[in-house]
Amino acid sequence: MKIDRVETYIVGNPWKNWVFCRVFTDEGLYGIGEGTLNGFAKTVEAAIHELFPLVHGADPFDTERLSLVLARDVYSDGGQIQGAALSAIETALWDIKGKALGVPLYQLLGGQVRDRLRVYANGWYRAGATRSPEAFANQAKATVDKGYTALKFDPFGGAWRTVERRDFRLAIDIIGAVREAVGPDVDVLIEGHNRFSVHTALQFADAMAPYAPSWFETPVPPHRVGAMVEVARRSPVPIACGEDYYCREQFAELLQHDAVHIVQLEPQFLGLTASLDVVGLAHAHHAVTAPHSAQGPVCSLVAAHLNVASPNFYLHEFFDEFNAEWERELVTAWMTQEDGYLRPPSAPGLGIDLVVPELLRHPYHPSNFIPLFEPGWERRAGWRRTP
Numbered sequence: 001m002k003i004d005r006v007e008t009y010i011v012g013n014p015w016k017n018w019v020f021c022r023v024f025t026d027e028g029l030y031g032i033g034e035g036t037l038n039g040f041a042k043t044v045e046a047a048i049h050e051l052f053p054l055v056h057g058a059d060p061f062d063t064e065r066l067s068l069v070l071a072r073d074v075y076s077d078g079g080q081i082q083g084a085a086l087s088a089i090e091t092a093l094w095d096i097k098g099k100a101l102g103v104p105l106y107q108l109l110g111g112q113v114r115d116r117l118r119v120y121a122n123g124w125y126r127a128g129a130t131r132s133p134e135a136f137a138n139q140a141k142a143t144v145d146k147g148y149t150a151l152k153f154d155p156f157g158g159a160w161r162t163v164e165r166r167d168f169r170l171a172i173d174i175i176g177a178v179r180e181a182v183g184p185d186v187d188v189l190i191e192g193h194n195r196f197s198v199h200t201a202l203q204f205a206d207a208m209a210p211y212a213p214s215w216f217e218t219p220v221p222p223h224r225v226g227a228m229v230e231v232a233r234r235s236p237v238p239i240a241c242g243e244d245y246y247c248r249e250q251f252a253e254l255l256q257h258d259a260v261h262i263v264q265l266e267p268q269f270l271g272l273t274a275s276l277d278v279v280g281l282a283h284a285h286h287a288v289t290a291p292h293s294a295q296g297p298v299c300s301l302v303a304a305h306l307n308v309a310s311p312n313f314y315l316h317e318f319f320d321e322f323n324a325e326w327e328r329e330l331v332t333a334w335m336t337q338e339d340g341y342l343r344p345p346s347a348p349g350l351g352i353d354l355v356v357p358e359l360l361r362h363p364y365h366p367s368n369f370i371p372l373f374e375p376g377w378e379r380r381a382g383w384r385r386t387p
Contacts, residue, residue: 031095035088083269098349123322133177150187243292
């Protein structure tokens with residue numbers, strides 16, 4: 001069996017264009033993958049086709065070697081774009097392998113460590129006309145009423161590096177209102193979206209600590225590992241990060257400081273082969289993993305299979321229930337949380353397939369991304385130019 005051809009699809013969700021692929025073998029068996037970024041959908045699609053000749057004609061079972069080839073042999077650092085394209089192709093190869101062997105993907109990743117995954121809700125907050133503690137609290141209570149025992153949100157509006165005192169108080173009031181709404185036993189996770197300077201991040205960490213967040217995620221940009229380490233060592237709230245990194249070496253540098261112990265690797269940028277290595281690195285540093293999973297439905301499923309097989313898994317990010325309602329029409333099977341947990345499909349490979357006619361119903365649009373540094377981004381209506 002040899003790798004024969006690739007097809008790509010862009011699906012236009014208002015807050016993010018999703019990128020999918022199908023990789024076919026010469027025997028007609030195919031696997032599916034996803035390569036979504038917040039932006040650059042057409043760029044990633046082009047990168048998939050540019051990288052594909054590196055694996056064309058190869059044995060799809062050789063995932064370790066082909067992952068290396070896709071990362072190394074172009075002799076350029078394509079960053080997240082190359083990582084997303086690599087991941088889309090490599091995920092499809094793992095899917096082919098699972099289908100050919102008749103086993104679910106998690107069996108190929110080391111086997112089943114647990115039979116279900118504790119999830120946290122993301123994407124549940126749409127502030128509406130006004131961004132207020134009351135709006136966040138009401139939506140948080142409704143989310144917990146659906147069975148979730150953990151939820152994540154960004155209370156910071158369009159903040160970048162520093163904030164005015166009024167905006168600072170509003171963000172802390174939102175955190176306090178959510179904590180009061182959900183009670184003391186729900187995990188409250190604060191999303192920072194790489195917004196702040198070190199001193200602003202530490203001011204926020206101190207101010208939110210009385211509300212007992214389980215983590216403060218990516219409070220500073222990822223590029224200077226030293227800045228993240230400084231915040232992690234001085235913050236009274238545990239720091240989580242890693243979703244921006246796209247190679248093992250970045251995680252090795254982060255973990256050698258033993259300051260961050262919640263590792264949010266992004267299989268969407270690493271591919272599963274490298275993701276397994278990062279899980280092992282984190283395990284060696286007594287860290288837990290909570291992979292980033294805020295793209296499309298294939299990305300969520302890949303993370304679920306990885307998490308089932310990870311000994312140091314912590315929490316699974318679950319966006320699917322709060323996406324566009326038509327998302328579930330794109331795939332043949334769907335993961336559903338129940339009482340705060342979910343199970344991935346047990347069918348061979350990923351356990352799902354793409355429904356191509358449904359993919360084609362939702363075309364690409366250049367405004368389909370999250371403008372994280374503009375007011376109102378949390379409504380997830382995409383970017384629209386303002387006068």
